Amino acid sequence: MLRYKSLIVTSLQRKEISVATILFGTIISFYSIQPVFLSPSNIDVLLRITPELGIVALGVTLLMIGGEFDLSVGSVFGFIPMVTILLIESGIPPTLAIVSGLLISTLVGLTHGVVTVKTGIPSFITTLGGLLIWRGVSLAVTGGLPKYMTMPPEIIFFFSGKIAPFIHMQMIWFFALAGFFYYILERTKFGNWIYATGGRKEVARAMGVNTDRVKIVLFTLSSLMAGMGGIIQSIRLGQALPNQGDGLEFDAIAVAVIGGTSLFGGSGTILGTVIAEYLSRIIENGLIIIRAPSYYFRLYIGLVIVIAVTVNIYILRRSIRSRVES
Amino acid sequence: MNNHELLVYMREIHKWFGRVHVLRGVNFKVYNSEIVGLVGDNGAGKSTLMKILAGIYPPDKGKIFINGTEVNFKSPKDAMKHGIEMIHQDVMLAPLMSVGRNIFLGREPQKLYGIVPILDLKKIRKESLKCLKEIGLDGVDPDMVVENLSGGQRQGVAIARAVYFKAKLLILDEPTNNLSVKESAKVLQFITEAKNQGISSIFITHNIHHVYSIADRIVVLSHGQVVGDLKKEETTIDEVTKLITGETSPRPTVGS
Known part of the structure; x- marks a missing residue:
């Protein structure tokens, strides 16, 4: 009996519990208003589009746990597919063009990281610069027009193919990357350094952790994930839009925070971000299904942020109390 | 164990900050398994002397010997390599991480899981538990989050970590400030426990009462000079207080 009780207590102390509860409640609410919400075709749509943005949120989560922000992910999400198309147009084979595009995204992140760490300018500012620069380049190069992306079928399948009912390649990528990020964060030295760097940089330094290097790696990963998400979306759509990923930076930060990541760094989980990403997309999709005006999306996400963060703090306080008592 | 073996010898240490001569030829010794109370009023030079020993500042003049060999610390890392670990007032632990992960942070x-390296969480938990027990820190579990620990417990974890990683000398900067009486007693107990394992400690404080009960020797600094180096049996709280405030003229150093 005691063991069951402690199991319940520990699961209640997990940060993901609040967001999981909200997710469950949201699904029930939409379904009771409009049963079409849980129709196989709608579920299929949800499972297909969520990973593109979820992959971006994974990188942003890790970076936020490390104590920094990346406001440029939305722009990189649009910029990298655009670069990939330009490379293909210049005669480079598609596979090589994608690899080069992803490599360029790591260089973009590396630049953000090095500039932030070496100058000491807050990442909020440096990546705000990145947001404007990469969006500006995309718009300038294309003149604001979409560009078509023609890819061989194998590549389309590799990034966005459907393997079985409800199972898409996007999902495989998302879960594989989420698993990889979980491994890095929870089961490696580097993950321990991420938590310490975001939690208290001076402590990490005093214990011999190269916090600058940790941050630069995280900026690089964040941009790489943004580029990856953007390429997957462009392959699915068959085109790259100059405004692709517009506003995604705030969406990704909101998802991380709803999933329990601290805005001050040092705390957060990958599972929380994955659940929150589904919640965010379900709210967006559900509002369309119940025919609410699309403007409501931001309003609801705002409400969910406030509720989720409040519940998280409440749980944290309770867990402090129970630990002191025991 | 030879208690009379010299562990640290700082000889004729001088330090200037701009024009201010903060340390004026300080001679300072620590023997093996010894607790030294380093006392003095604010601005007497206690912290500066200890920061030099911990590798945070270089001395402008003077030499440092560890176990008889001259050393030249360029950073706290160098000092740590020689087993000197400074435990700051503001304890060096990450608040949102577990005790176990903090103890092994950086180490x-x-x-290996095939070729994939993976954190040995089992070892972290087991060794942390052993390390906490070693200095008598009961009631703290490796899975607890540091934020939920009391100030004294945090000091304890920092001391336990230093002991576990084979420190020879702990430098504690006012460790019992801002702690309740009960908590202070605990911290003193951790330091004594470390001593029983052969680890020396330097306890920096401006209040002799904080360290008197556990100190083997008391060194009094005033205006950058040693004005008293006294075995505890040969002195009283009253005498030390007078030395700190300058009411008594300096007493000759022990053994000189």
């Missing part, structure tokens, strides 16, 4: 044990 994480790994095992």
Whole structure:
């Protein structure tokens, strides 16, 4: 009996519990208003589009746990597919063009990281610069027009193919990357350094952790994930839009925070971000299904942020109390 | 164990900050398994002297010997390599991480899963528990989050970590400030426990009462000079207080 009780207590102390509860409640609410919400075709749509943005949120989560922000992910999400198309147009084979595009995204992140760490300018500012620069380049190069992306079928399948009912390649990528990020964060030295760097940089330094290097790696990963998400979306759509990923930076930060990541760094989980990403997309999709005006999306996400963060703090306080008592 | 073996010898240490001569030829010794109370009023030079020993500042003049060999610390890392670990007032632990992960931060044990390196969480938990027990820190579990620990417990974890990683000398900067009486007693107990394992400590404080009960020797600094180096049996709280405030003229150093 005691063991069951402690199991319940520990699961209640997990940060993901609040967001999981909200997710469950949201699904029930939409379904009771409009049963079409849980129709196989709608579920299929949800499972297909969520990973593109979820992959971006994974990188942003890790970076936020490390104590920094990346406001440029939305722009990189649009910029990298655009670069990939330009490379293909210049005669480079598609596979090589994608690899080069992803490599360029790591260089973009590396630049953000090095500039932030070496100058000491807050990442909020440096990546705000990145947001404007990469969006500006995309718009300038294309003149604001979409560009078509023609890819061989194998590549389309590799990034966005459907393997079985409800199972898409996007999902495989998302879960594989989420698993990889979980491994890095929870089961490696580097993950321990991420938590310490975001939690208290001076402590990490005093214990011999190269916090600058940790941050630069995280900026690089964040941009790489943004580029990856953007390429997957462009392959699915068959085109790259100059405004692709517009506003995604705030969406990704909101998802991380709803999933329990601290805005001050040092705390957060990958599972929380994955659940929150589904919640965010379900709210967006559900509002369309119940025919609410699309403007409501931001309003609801705002409400969910406030509720989720409040519940998280409440749980944290309770867990402090129970630990002191025991 | 030879208690009379010299562990640290700082000879004729001088330090200037701009024009201010903060340390004026300080001679300072620590023997093996000894607790030294380093006392003095604010601005007497206690912290500066200890920061030099911990590798945070270089001395402008003077030499430092560890176990008889001259050393030249360029950073706290160098000092740590020689087993000197400074435990700051503001304890060096990450608040949102577990005790176990903090103890092994920067020195994480790994095992291989095929070719994939993975954190050895089992070892972290087991060794942390052993390390906490070693200095008598009961009631703290490796899975607890540091934020939920009391000030005294945090000091304890920092001391336990230093002991576990084979420190020879702990430098504690006013460790019992801002702690309740009960908590202070605990911290003193951890320091005594470390001593029983052969680890020396330097306890910096401006209040002799904080360290008197556990100190073997008391060194009094005033205006950058040693004005008293006294075995505890040969002095009283009253005498030390007078030395700190300058009411008594300096007493000759022990053994000189």
